[in-house]
Amino acid sequence: MRIELFYDCLSPFSYLAFKVLRRYKPVWGFDLQLRPTLLGGVMAGTKNLPPIARPWAASTVKIAAQDGPRNKAYFNVPNMQPFPANFFGPDGPADKRGLARDMRYMRLLTSVRLRHPHLLEPVTAGVFDLIWADPNARDAKGNVIITEEILSAICTDAGISSADAAACIDAIGSDETKSALKGSVGEAIDRGMYGAPFIAITDHGVASQPAEMITFGSDRFEQLAFTLGLPWYGPDPERPSATSSKL
Amino acid sequence: MRIELFYDCLSPFSYLAFKVLRRYKPVWGFDLQLRPTLLGGVMAGTKNLPPIARPWAASTVKIAAQDGPRNKAYFNVPNMQPFPANFFGPDGPADKRGLARDMRYMRLLTSVRLRHPHLLEPVTAGVFDLIWADPNARDAKGNVIITEEILSAICTDAGISSADAAACIDAIGSDETKSALKGSVGEAIDRGMYGAPFIAITDHGVASQPAEMITFGSDRFEQLAFTLGLPWYGPDPERPSATSSKL
Numbered sequence: 001m002r003i004e005l006f007y008d009c010l011s012p013f014s015y016l017a018f019k020v021l022r023r024y025k026p027v028w029g030f031d032l033q034l035r036p037t038l039l040g041g042v043m044a045g046t047k048n049l050p051p052i053a054r055p056w057a058a059s060t061v062k063i064a065a066q067d068g069p070r071n072k073a074y075f076n077v078p079n080m081q082p083f084p085a086n087f088f089g090p091d092g093p094a095d096k097r098g099l100a101r102d103m104r105y106m107r108l109l110t111s112v113r114l115r116h117p118h119l120l121e122p123v124t125a126g127v128f129d130l131i132w133a134d135p136n137a138r139d140a141k142g143n144v145i146i147t148e149e150i151l152s153a154i155c156t157d158a159g160i161s162s163a164d165a166a167a168c169i170d171a172i173g174s175d176e177t178k179s180a181l182k183g184s185v186g187e188a189i190d191r192g193m194y195g196a197p198f199i200a201i202t203d204h205g206v207a208s209q210p211a212e213m214i215t216f217g218s219d220r221f222e223q224l225a226f227t228l229g230l231p232w233y234g235p236d237p238e239r240p241s242a243t244s245s246k247l
Numbered sequence: 248m249r250i251e252l253f254y255d256c257l258s259p260f261s262y263l264a265f266k267v268l269r270r271y272k273p274v275w276g277f278d279l280q281l282r283p284t285l286l287g288g289v290m291a292g293t294k295n296l297p298p299i300a301r302p303w304a305a306s307t308v309k310i311a312a313q314d315g316p317r318n319k320a321y322f323n324v325p326n327m328q329p330f331p332a333n334f335f336g337p338d339g340p341a342d343k344r345g346l347a348r349d350m351r352y353m354r355l356l357t358s359v360r361l362r363h364p365h366l367l368e369p370v371t372a373g374v375f376d377l378i379w380a381d382p383n384a385r386d387a388k389g390n391v392i393i394t395e396e397i398l399s400a401i402c403t404d405a406g407i408s409s410a411d412a413a414a415c416i417d418a419i420g421s422d423e424t425k426s427a428l429k430g431s432v433g434e435a436i437d438r439g440m441y442g443a444p445f446i447a448i449t450d451h452g453v454a455s456q457p458a459e460m461i462t463f464g465s466d467r468f469e470q471l472a473f474t475l476g477l478p479w480y481g482p483d484p485e486r487p488s489a490t491s492s493k494l
Contacts, residue, residue: 046306059293062439063463067470074470192309216310219466222481223314223321226488232481233490234469241473242489243480 001030001228004200006188008039008106009127010087010099011196016075016218018128018197020235022121024221027237028230034120036109039196040100041185046194050093050100075218076236079133085142099131099144103181104172108151110181111171112160119158126154204228248277248475251447253435255286255353256374257334257346258443263322263465265375265444267482269368271468274484275477281367283356286443287347288432293441297340297347322465323483326380332389346378346391350428351419355398357428358418359407366405373401451475 005021007014021032043050051057072080089095105127112123130137130144137144148169155165171177188198192214199220201213206228215224222242225232234241252268254261268279290297298304319327336342343349352374359370377384377391384391395416402412418424435445439461446467448460453475462471469489472479481488 046303048303048306056293056295056441059295059436059439059441063441063461066457066461067467070467070470070474074473189306192306194303194306194310210313214310214313220314220317222469222489223317226321226481227317231490232488234473234479241479242469243478 001028001204002033002202003030004033004035004202006035006037006184006193006196006198006200007124008037008042008196009109009124009131010106011039012080012083012132013218014197015080015128015132016071016077016235017199017221018124019075019077020218020221021199022125023235023237027233028225032121034109034113034124035184035188036106036113036120036124036181037185037188037193037196037198038103038106038181041182042189042193042196042198045185045189048194050088052088053093074235074241076239077133079129079135081132081135081138082142084131084138084144086144099146102146104148105130105146105151107172107177107181108155108168110184111168111174111177112155114176114180115168115171116160116164119160122158123155123160126158127151130154199224201228248275248451249280249449250277251280251282251449253282253284253431253440253443253445253447254371255284255289255443256356256371256378257353258286259327259330259379260465261444262327262375262379263318263324263482264446264468265371266322266324267465267468268446269372270482270484274480275472279368281356281360281371282431282435283353283360283367283371283428284432284435284440284443284445285350285353285428288429289436289440289443289445292432292436295441297335299335300340321482321488323486324380326376326382328379328382328385329389331378331385331391333391346393349393351395352377352393352398354419354424354428355402355415357431358415358421358424359402361423361427362415362418363407363411366407369405370402370407373405374398377401446471448475 003021005017007018025032084099086099088100089097093100095101109120109124109127113120139145152165152169155168156162160168191200195216199215202211204213209227222232232242250268252264254265272279331346333346335347336344340347356367356371356374360367386392399412399416402415403409438447442463446462449458451460456474469479479489
């Protein structure tokens with residue numbers, strides 16, 4: 001079985017899905033293919049709007065304020081941080097000062113995918129942690145600070161040599177990297193992506209299901225597991241949140 | 248513990264949530280309070296758009312085509328039918344010929360709530376089945392046919408006398424009914440509803456949680472159960488889809 005995760009490290013639900021899939025690799029036994037994309041490109045390509053930019057955004061605040069903390073407990077991600085203050089720039093989604101318009105980190109992951117695919121998973125984990133799980137990555141105002149030095153350290157922490165990390169950083173602005181990332185966004189949209197994360201499952205061997213099973217978000221894992229005849233213990237199999245005890 | 252379900256029988260995810268909550272009543276032991284609302288009123292009051300009317304609706308079709316059948320299996324609702332052909336009228340969401348603009352069935356449930364609250368649950372089940380689970384309720388074109396006779400039969404099947412059922416039908420157009428339904432919509436929006444179903448949990452006795460826990464949709468039950476320290480076996484506890492076996 002192959003599970004492709006199309007993600008953007010800016011997306012908190014991509015972070016949760018990445019956590020779940022890493023935990024289930026030894027449980028379900030599958031090949032995890034990480035596919036860096038750009039959420040902004042996916043949104044633009046499908047006419048989708050960021051939740052905060054939808055006309056009914058203000059009405060979703062009350063539930064979101066409870067859903068976030070509940071997810072933090074349920075997904076067992078105790079270090080998860082609130083939204084970065086600079087998720088968008090001060091002038092909104094189009095403001096280039098926001099993380100949403102900072103292409104460097106997803107281009108870096110694309111360059112790692114091209115050069116060191118076997119290390120894409122730990123580098124991805126480092127970028128996700130930087131944005132969502134490391135309080136020390138934030139300034140006093142809650143902005144996540146991203147510099148080339150920080151990105152380089154994530155690469156070397158993941159096992160890439162300093163020289164190779166420097167080459168990956170250099171490649172952030174290359175046409176090859178930009179073109180590969182753009183290609184992934186286009187491919188993902190063609191296959192059904194309209195938000196992040198997008199998950200595609202192939203080689204699953206379940207004849208009753210489509211050859212390519214696709215889904216969106218981080219809340220369909222139990223549904224997918226059931227459909228594929230795989231066990232589901234909750235989002236962290238080491239800390240089961242579901243039970244099959246007899247009623 | 249009290250669980251209030253604010254729903255519209257037009258909403259397929261309300262149907263799924265209603266099924267799950269009925270099944271879990273004996274498992275979790277709670278007071279289920281059914282609160283009929285009008286999805287159209289909630290959407291208008293929060294500036295929300297029906298999924299099909301959002302600019303990115305076309306991009307969601309591929310995943311939705313798989314998610315529906317997977318939910319049918321996972322939620323164990325083998326009789327669930329496709330969307331009624333007349334969900335909206337031929338001219339779209341504002342077309343009065345569509346079920347989305349037919350106020351009768353949710354007004355009927357409001358009138359039953361006012362007059363026979365102890366029978367609201369089986370009448371609600373009858374209306375949900377009419378729209379989502381009864382192939383015989385549809386004409387050859389897939390339109391769900393709703394008449395006063397059909398609504399009356401749902402009432403009497405649920406245990407309301409013929410005379411009382413006639414009174415409930417008569418009350419569909421009364422100011423008292425309309426005002427009560429409008430009041431429920433306003434109350435629900437104030438409490439955080441922006442789509443259907445909306446679920447509010449109170450008297451839960453879990454000090455770490457807000458006194459009123461709120462959520463949206465039919466895909467947060469495991470999260471809620473975990474947060475409340477309640478068991479989760481999947482959407483049908485009689486046919487567990489989760490497991491807690493040792494890894």
